[in-house]
Amino acid sequence: xxxxxxxxxxxxxxxxxxxxxxxxxxxxxxxxxxxxxxxxxxxxxxxxxxxxxxxxxxxxxxxxxxxxxxxxxxxxxxxxxxxxxxxxxxxxxxxxxxxxxxxxxxxxxxxxxxxxxxxxxxxxxxxxxxxxxxxxxxxxxxxxxxxxxxxxxxxxxxxxxxxxxxxxxxxxxxxxxxxxxxxxxxxxxxxxxxxxxxxxxxxxxxxxxxxxxxxxxxxxxxxxxxxxxxxxxxxxxxxxxxxxxxxxxxxxxxxxxxxxxxxxxxxxxxxxxxxxxxxxxxxxxxxxxxxxxxxxxxxxxxxxxxxxxxxxxxxxxxxx
Amino acid sequence: xxxxxxxxxxxxxxxxxxxxxxxxxxxxxxxxxxxxxxxxxxxxxxxxxxxxxxxxxxxxxxxxxxxxxxxxxxxxxxxxxxxxxxxxxxxxxxxxxxxxxxxxxxxxxx
Numbered sequence: 001x002x003x004x005x006x007x008x009x010x011x012x013x014x015x016x017x018x019x020x021x022x023x024x025x026x027x028x029x030x031x032x033x034x035x036x037x038x039x040x041x042x043x044x045x046x047x048x049x050x051x052x053x054x055x056x057x058x059x060x061x062x063x064x065x066x067x068x069x070x071x072x073x074x075x076x077x078x079x080x081x082x083x084x085x086x087x088x089x090x091x092x093x094x095x096x097x098x099x100x101x102x103x104x105x106x107x108x109x110x111x112x113x114x115x116x117x118x119x120x121x122x123x124x125x126x127x128x129x130x131x132x133x134x135x136x137x138x139x140x141x142x143x144x145x146x147x148x149x150x151x152x153x154x155x156x157x158x159x160x161x162x163x164x165x166x167x168x169x170x171x172x173x174x175x176x177x178x179x180x181x182x183x184x185x186x187x188x189x190x191x192x193x194x195x196x197x198x199x200x201x202x203x204x205x206x207x208x209x210x211x212x213x214x215x216x217x218x219x220x221x222x223x224x225x226x227x228x229x230x231x232x233x234x235x236x237x238x239x240x241x242x243x244x245x246x247x248x249x250x251x252x253x254x255x256x257x258x259x260x261x262x263x264x265x266x267x268x269x270x271x272x273x274x275x276x277x278x279x280x281x282x283x284x285x286x287x288x289x290x291x292x293x294x295x296x297x298x299x300x301x302x303x304x305x306x307x308x309x310x311x312x313x314x315x316x317x318x319x320x
Numbered sequence: 321x322x323x324x325x326x327x328x329x330x331x332x333x334x335x336x337x338x339x340x341x342x343x344x345x346x347x348x349x350x351x352x353x354x355x356x357x358x359x360x361x362x363x364x365x366x367x368x369x370x371x372x373x374x375x376x377x378x379x380x381x382x383x384x385x386x387x388x389x390x391x392x393x394x395x396x397x398x399x400x401x402x403x404x405x406x407x408x409x410x411x412x413x414x415x416x417x418x419x420x421x422x423x424x425x426x427x428x429x430x
Contacts, residue, residue, distance in 0.1 A: 001421070016347050036344040036356055041402070046323040049373050051404035053348040054356060078349030 004028055008239035012163040013187045015238055017059045017076035020124045023238040024161065024245065025063025025070050032061040033095070040087050044134040053079045058088035060095045065246050067117045069106075071099035074124040077166035083131035084172065089141020096121055096148040096158075103156050120249055121158045123179070128194055129170020142171040149178050153263065157181065157256045159248065161241050162188035162230075167219065169194040177229065181259045183244050184221035184230040186306055191219040217286040217302055222309060226290050226301075227274075228316045231259045235306045270319050293317075326370040326378055328385050335364040335395020343422035346414050353403040353411065355418035364395040372403035384408045388415045 001007075007015060007023035015023065022030045034040050036054035045052045057079035063070050073092050075082040084092070099121045107114045130138035152158050160179040162168050167189030168176040176182060176190055184190065193201075195209035195218075208214060217223055224230035232248070234240040248256060260267060283289050287298035294314035295301060301309060337359050346354035366389050370381055388394075399418075406414070 036354070037342050037358070039356075039400075046371075049321040049323055051348050051373055052323065052371060052402055053354060054344070054400075054402060076347055078347045078352070 008237070008242065010238060011236050012185055012238045012241055013165060013236050015164075016078070017055075017057070017074040017124065017126065020161075020164070020238065021059045021061055021063075021072045021074035024072060024074075024122055024124065024242050026065055030061055030063035030072070032059060033098075034060060034091055040091070042085050042087050042134065044086065044137075048133055050080070050133060056085060056087035056091070057082060058084070058091050060091045062098070065120075065242075065249055068249060069099075069102055069117070069119040071095050071102070071119060071121045072124070073121070075126040075164075075172075077126035077164055080131060080133075082125075082127035082164075082166050083129065084127060084138045084141055085131035085134040086137030086141070088131075089138055089144070092123075093141060093144045093148065096145065096152065099156055100148070100151060115253065118253065119156050121152065121156060122161060122245060123158070123176070124161045124164065125168035125172055125176045125190075126164035126166045127168060127170070127172045128166060129172045139171070142175060145175055146178060149175070154253075154257070157249065157253060159183065159245060161245065162190055163221070163234075163236060163241065164188070167191070167194070177261055178263075179260075180256055181232070181248055182224070182230045182261075183232045183234060183241060183248070184224055185234055185236045185241070186216075186221045186309075187236050188221045188224075188230075189216070189219040190224055190229065195219065213302065214285075222301060222313070223286050223290075226293060226295070226313055226315050228318055229261060233306060233310060266319065274316070290314075321373075321375070323371055323373055324375060326372065326381055328368040328370070328382055330366045330368075330386060330389035330394075331364055332366065332389065332393040332395045334393060335366070336393050337396045338394070338419070338422035339425070340422050343418065343424075345418040345421045348402050348404045351405055351407065351410065353401055353406045353414055355414055356400040357418060357422045358398045360396060360398045362396050362398065366394045366397050366399065368399045368401065370401045370403055372401075372405075374403065374405055380408055381411075384411050385415075388412065392419055394419070 004027045041052040057076045059074040102119045158179045159181045160176040161183045163185035173192045195215045198207040199209040225233040290298035342358040
């Protein structure tokens with residue numbers, strides 16, 4: 001593997017799951033749990049004649065950011081599109097459980113200063129959701145992860161980072177959005193039904209998945225930032241993601257919880273109002289929505305660098 | 321059709337092992353593979369286990385792996401490969417990269 005320094009300076013989009021996991025925490029603090037040598041491959045793929053991976057497409061482990069234990073889940077899009085099966089799903093679930101156990105432990109050991117050592121969960125999404133070869137187990141994993149997100153409420157922050165090729169789609173699109181904080185790059189994409197599936201099901205007139213500009217302005221980081229589905233937009237660099245993550249974790253937990261999209265009646269109401277706005281606006285393109293939220297020249301936004309974009313972009317106002 | 325498991329072994333004249341206790345490289349993407357190498361007392365042998373969906377290329381695997389074994393003189397190493405339809409040239413390249421990774425000094429930011 002490349003050195004930590006090389007990974008920091010390099011592209012997040014190009015980095016594989018293991019490099020992302022290693023690079024998202026402080027230098028050389030990452031310990032992989034269930035590493036390739038443990039050979040926890042899928043028990044279902046061999047009978048189907050599908051290639052297996054020693055990590056089942058999900059790298060899990062723990063590292064540090066400052067004094068905080070950071071529990072990392074990192075999905076590998078190049079392995080079956082990052083789809084979540086039984087083993088990979090169980091690894092996600094176990095990592096979240098471990099984070100919650102660690103929270104109790106830290107609280108017991110440091111009753112006065114546990115907030116400085118508060119564990120966090122960071123998930124680097126790169127997936128289309130359930131792995132259809134082992135769909136029941138994959139779906140169950142989605143449900144369990146969602147359940148554990150609720151258990152983590154008011155205890156430890158859960159943060160989604162999205163900036164890899166496949167994006168966060170399908171059931172995992174829901175999961176990513178249910179975290180406390182979402183950090184994306186411009187190349188990151190988040191949604192439910194992926195562009196190619198929409199085209200396949202409804203037709204090219206509905207959504208042309210080969211139109212990259214259309215795909216990115218409908219599901220990409222800049223659009224999600226304007227809509228406030230994504231809280232922070234960073235440039236495509238592992239170091240930039242880590243820096244943003246570190247800054248978020250330095251904030252008081254009550255502040256971090258304010259970034260949530262769902263999780264209270266007020267937030268649900270806010271989402272319903274957004275649906276209402278969309279129904280009235282009948283946007284033909286994401287740019288119509290950008291304009292509605294005050295961006296006078298929406299067509300220029302996709303061309304801007306992240307730095308320039310962050311200076312000028314107007315976002316959907318949040319209630320809180 | 322189920323996945324296939326192929327096993328090979330090679331013995332070098334002057335076997336050299338790897339610097340790390342174990343090492344891993346690669347992602348099982350389409351047309352790609354991962355390599356796990358473990359230092360082990362195997363009486364000088366290099367053993368290779370390949371798990372692959374590909375049929376009919378066992379001889380090619382033997383040729384590619386045999387060439388790597390001969391060039392590297394690896395011994396007392398257990399190697400495992402999870403393959404997803406990688407071409408011989410990709411296999412050769414990944415094997416060389418895996419060996420370089422396995423011999424990286426631990427102090428270099430590892």
